[in-house]
Amino acid sequence: xxxxxxxxxxxxxxxxxxxxxxxxxxxxxxxxxxxxxxxxxxxxxxxxxxxxxxxxxxxxxxxxxxxxxxxxxxxxxxxxxxxxxxxxxxxxxxxxxxxxxxxxxxxxxxxxxxxxxxxxxxxxxxxxxxxxxxxxxxxxxxxxxxxxxxxxxxxxxxxxxxxxxxxxxxxxxxxxxxxxxxxxxxxxxxxxxxxxxxxxxxxxxxxxxxxxxxxxxxxxxxxxxxxxxxxxxxxxxxxxxxxxxxxxxxxxxxxxxxxxxxxxxxxxxxxxxxxxxxxxxxxxxxxxxxxxxxxxxxxxxxxxxxxxxxxxxxxxxxxxxxxxxx
Numbered sequence: 001x002x003x004x005x006x007x008x009x010x011x012x013x014x015x016x017x018x019x020x021x022x023x024x025x026x027x028x029x030x031x032x033x034x035x036x037x038x039x040x041x042x043x044x045x046x047x048x049x050x051x052x053x054x055x056x057x058x059x060x061x062x063x064x065x066x067x068x069x070x071x072x073x074x075x076x077x078x079x080x081x082x083x084x085x086x087x088x089x090x091x092x093x094x095x096x097x098x099x100x101x102x103x104x105x106x107x108x109x110x111x112x113x114x115x116x117x118x119x120x121x122x123x124x125x126x127x128x129x130x131x132x133x134x135x136x137x138x139x140x141x142x143x144x145x146x147x148x149x150x151x152x153x154x155x156x157x158x159x160x161x162x163x164x165x166x167x168x169x170x171x172x173x174x175x176x177x178x179x180x181x182x183x184x185x186x187x188x189x190x191x192x193x194x195x196x197x198x199x200x201x202x203x204x205x206x207x208x209x210x211x212x213x214x215x216x217x218x219x220x221x222x223x224x225x226x227x228x229x230x231x232x233x234x235x236x237x238x239x240x241x242x243x244x245x246x247x248x249x250x251x252x253x254x255x256x257x258x259x260x261x262x263x264x265x266x267x268x269x270x271x272x273x274x275x276x277x278x279x280x281x282x283x284x285x286x287x288x289x290x291x292x293x294x295x296x297x298x299x300x301x302x303x304x305x306x307x308x309x310x311x312x313x314x315x316x317x318x319x320x321x322x323x324x325x326x
Contacts, residue, residue: 019195024298025150044169103153146297267303
């Protein structure tokens with residue numbers, strides 16, 4: 001279908017390299033294409049759907065978006081309210097999606113909707129939804145704290161008709177497919193953040209080496225160079241967890257627990273790294289002229305988007321048999 005036929009570890013290598021882009025929005029937008037909107041289509045979609053949606057997305061001719069979150073259901077995926085009711089050989093879609101990355105420019109959406117009245121984990125389907133259909137309204141581009149180079153949209157659906165053949169895989173398996181898709185999304189996010197944090201630590205080290213306070217470089221203060229050493233150590237521990245999770249995933253294992261652990265740690269570590277390093281930049285850190293202030297805003301999303309820290313903790317608890325699994 002136009003891809004290189006490589007295993008998932010190459011996706012992670014690309015994600016790490018994209019972390020060298022000096023903002024969070026562009027790696028995230030590419031990640032939507034490669035690790036969020038297309039894995040389920042790649043794994044479970046029909047040949048016809050792959051030809052129609054996957055081929056042009058891989059080629060870069062289509063922009064894809066992922067339609068999961070809603071005004072009343074972010075990390076709580078089971079609670080989404082958007083419906084796709086079967087009418088003959090079509091679904092009629094009604095509802096709304098919120099915080100949709102690339103939503104105002106997307107050619108198609110990988111949409112999660114309720115296709116039956118059954119239990120919430122077995123009544124959902126993923127649907128390839130062209131974004132030029134009648135009844136789709138891109139309400140607004142959301143003004144955000146960070147990731148400002150990435151468009152994030154609120155979208156409404158009113159009696160949108162789409163062929164039933166656009167369902168990815170089996171009807172009613174959408175929740176399961178999305179949970180698998182989340183594994184790749186979360187690992188991708190961790191990989192980009194690793195490089196971004198590494199860059200921040202390196203630039204902060206150089207800046208504090210040059211900046212002098214009370215007659216000596218800021219870096220010569222033990223509290224500064226010890227803190228940078230601690231952050232670098234935490235970063236390498238996170239890298240090892242990511243590499244372990246990717247290796248297991250390539251072998252065909254379920255890595256939901258490790259992906260959730262890595263996502264949780266990445267969200268918290270990005271906050272530690274950006275906050276600590278911004279402090280060492282002093283007044284300059286509070287300006288928009290330096291990278292650390294941009295990453296302070298951009299990377300704050302890591303603990304919220306793609307599943308909040310609290311959601312990651314709940315998943316980890318279930319896999320540790322602390323809480324019952326659904």
